[in-house]
Amino acid sequence: MTKKSLLFLGPFILLNSAVILAALFKTIQVSLGYYPVIGLRHYTLAYFKTVLGDAAFQRTIGYSLYLALVATILALVLGLGMAFILLKASAKHPLLANFFKIPIALPHIIVALMMLQVLSQSGLISRLLYQVGVLQQIDQFPLLIHDKGGIGIICVFLYKEIPYVAVSTLAILKQLQLGYVQVAANLGASPRQIFGRVILPMVQPILATLFIILFCFTFTSFEVPFILGSPAQETIAVTAYNLLTQADLTVRPTAFALNFIMSLICLAVTLLVLGISARLPGGGRRHREKN
Amino acid sequence: MKRTSTLLLACFLVALPLVVLLLWTVATQWLYPALIPQQFGGKVLGQMLQEPNFWPAVLNSFVIALATTVVTLLIAMPACKVLASQHFISQQLLTFMIYLPFILPAIAIVTSTQILFIQWHLTGTFTGIILSHTYFTLPYAMQIILESYRKMGQGYALTAKSLGAKPWQILKTITWPLMAPGIATAAGLTFIVSLSQYLPTFFIGGGKIMTLPLILLPYANNGRFNLASAYSLVFLLVTMIGVLLLKQLIGGRHHGARN
Numbered sequence: 001m002t003k004k005s006l007l008f009l010g011p012f013i014l015l016n017s018a019v020i021l022a023a024l025f026k027t028i029q030v031s032l033g034y035y036p037v038i039g040l041r042h043y044t045l046a047y048f049k050t051v052l053g054d055a056a057f058q059r060t061i062g063y064s065l066y067l068a069l070v071a072t073i074l075a076l077v078l079g080l081g082m083a084f085i086l087l088k089a090s091a092k093h094p095l096l097a098n099f100f101k102i103p104i105a106l107p108h109i110i111v112a113l114m115m116l117q118v119l120s121q122s123g124l125i126s127r128l129l130y131q132v133g134v135l136q137q138i139d140q141f142p143l144l145i146h147d148k149g150g151i152g153i154i155c156v157f158l159y160k161e162i163p164y165v166a167v168s169t170l171a172i173l174k175q176l177q178l179g180y181v182q183v184a185a186n187l188g189a190s191p192r193q194i195f196g197r198v199i200l201p202m203v204q205p206i207l208a209t210l211f212i213i214l215f216c217f218t219f220t221s222f223e224v225p226f227i228l229g230s231p232a233q234e235t236i237a238v239t240a241y242n243l244l245t246q247a248d249l250t251v252r253p254t255a256f257a258l259n260f261i262m263s264l265i266c267l268a269v270t271l272l273v274l275g276i277s278a279r280l281p282g283g284g285r286r287h288r289e290k291n
Numbered sequence: 292m293k294r295t296s297t298l299l300l301a302c303f304l305v306a307l308p309l310v311v312l313l314l315w316t317v318a319t320q321w322l323y324p325a326l327i328p329q330q331f332g333g334k335v336l337g338q339m340l341q342e343p344n345f346w347p348a349v350l351n352s353f354v355i356a357l358a359t360t361v362v363t364l365l366i367a368m369p370a371c372k373v374l375a376s377q378h379f380i381s382q383q384l385l386t387f388m389i390y391l392p393f394i395l396p397a398i399a400i401v402t403s404t405q406i407l408f409i410q411w412h413l414t415g416t417f418t419g420i421i422l423s424h425t426y427f428t429l430p431y432a433m434q435i436i437l438e439s440y441r442k443m444g445q446g447y448a449l450t451a452k453s454l455g456a457k458p459w460q461i462l463k464t465i466t467w468p469l470m471a472p473g474i475a476t477a478a479g480l481t482f483i484v485s486l487s488q489y490l491p492t493f494f495i496g497g498g499k500i501m502t503l504p505l506i507l508l509p510y511a512n513n514g515r516f517n518l519a520s521a522y523s524l525v526f527l528l529v530t531m532i533g534v535l536l537l538k539q540l541i542g543g544r545h546h547g548a549r550n
Contacts, residue, residue, distance in 0.1 A: 008372060008373045011365070011370070012366050012370035015366065016388070016392070019400060019426045023395075023400045023403040023404050026407065085297050088294050089294045093295065099302050099306070100302050102309075107486070107526065109487065109489065109507050109508055110527070113312070113511040113516075114308035116516070117311045117520075118308050126324070127326055128326065216396070219396075220398060222398055227508070227511050227512050237398045241398060244398075256403065259396065260399070266395060266396060
């Protein structure tokens with residue numbers, strides 16, 4: 001590598017590695033109990049034991065996993081479905097197709113607010129049901145916001161991510177349309193072969209990439225569950241935020257242990273999905289394909 | 292037909308919450324179970340404009356997002372130029388490196404680097420906030436710029452170089468015009484992502500520097516639909532102004548090269 005390319009790459013590598021390595025170093029140090037600001041100087045695994053052994057923390061991690069998996073899988077399935085629809089319909093209705101993409105650019109805080117206005121007990125849907133006579137009283141409307149199932153939270157992610165998945169997979173589907181499917185059929189491939197050898201290899205690498213991006217984001221997202229979450233059931237990022245905004249610094253090692261565990265889960269899921277994707281048909285071509 | 296109606300339904304579902312949001316900004320009375328507000332007026336907008344934090348938040352948000360966009364482009368463009376044509380690092384490792392900020396939890400990164408930023412006296416400063424935003428916007432920008440560099444290839448620049456063009460001439464007459472649409476897209480996206488950041492502004496800014504998300508989050512959380520909607524509207528306006536301005540500055544016009 002020449003001096004010039006090092007100079008060009010320098011700022012990127014410097015900023016990224018400074019942030020990531022500093023974060024890693026501090027997280028490990030503090031979560032292992034070295035936090036001189038409040039007089040802690042002895043390394044211990046106690047904070048990790050607290051997080052992993054405590055029922056409340058376990059519930060938080062489990063609940064966040066549930067939300068992230070449901071939101072991500074639904075977004076991928078529905079987004080891919082919308083991509084197939086856009087593939088055929090966007091030429092005829094370019095205006096509608098562009099309108100459909102608007103949520104991608106909307107911030108999560110605003111979308112969370114909008115869901116509050118539509119889905120809450122005094123929200124638009126509840127008003128609509130009251131007007132047509134389905135509801136006689138406001139409290140007959142099911143709790144969709146601040147509920148334990150996290151319906152409101154999942155709706156926010158779907159609102160933003162279905163268009164995102166659709167747009168991201170549409171580019172790949174357009175290549176498919178160029179005739180690979182017809183060519184395969186012409187050469188005598190069965191529908192099963194067409195799916196397994198043409199469609200799946202082309203679509204699965206981008207779906208795997210999207211799964212990783214969406215899962216890691218929803219699993220540790222803060223703003224959405226902070227606004228819409230149930231007070232009885234926190235998500236992992238809200239728990240960390242609540243611990244880290246306390247004036248009491250002694251809870252910080254526990255918070256950092258939680259930070260470390262959620263980072264590890266994200267990395268583990270990433271490696272797992274990449275590993276599965278590489279072993280599926282089309283996996284070896286991931287990077288030539290995308291770039 | 293079925294496809295068109297599905298697309299129409301999808302667009303309706305996208306539009307409905309947006310319409311409700313807009314109605315809340317001009318509603319002065321909207322009691323349950325009315326479907327549309329009982330009274331309209333500009334009271335909420337006036338109330339928002341009189342808040343002491345309103346103008347500082349708008350200006351801070353705009354300045355931070357614009358500066359983040361400039362810093363992000365300054366870091367991403369040279370890096371992508373090298374990365375697009377390099378063979379030292381495997382493609383897989385490269386992708387992983389660029390996308391790492393998408394994978395690692397923002398709250399973990401922000402709260403642990405906060406300690407470092409405190410030591411460097413960067414907390415509570417614009418520099419600190421802009422640097423932390425840049426970390427989060429880089430993957431978005433690099434993804435697009437890397438793609439633009441790859442599409443353009445090295446041929447044009449090499450030809451110009453062999454004909455005696457100086458590096459800045461190549462940048463001005465070849466690279467920039469050919470890549471302008473990609474750069475404009477990357478800049479717009481960076482602006483949007485920076486504008487909607489809450490966690491890095493909150494933790495690195497230490498509450499000293501007000502931005503729109505910092506005001507919006509508590510209002511949304513407390514169910515103050517009127518004010519929260521009005522701020523959302525301003526938020527979207529600032530986004531649009533920023534994106535259009537960047538497009539104008541960068542010159543999204545097609546100089547013969549279309550993509």
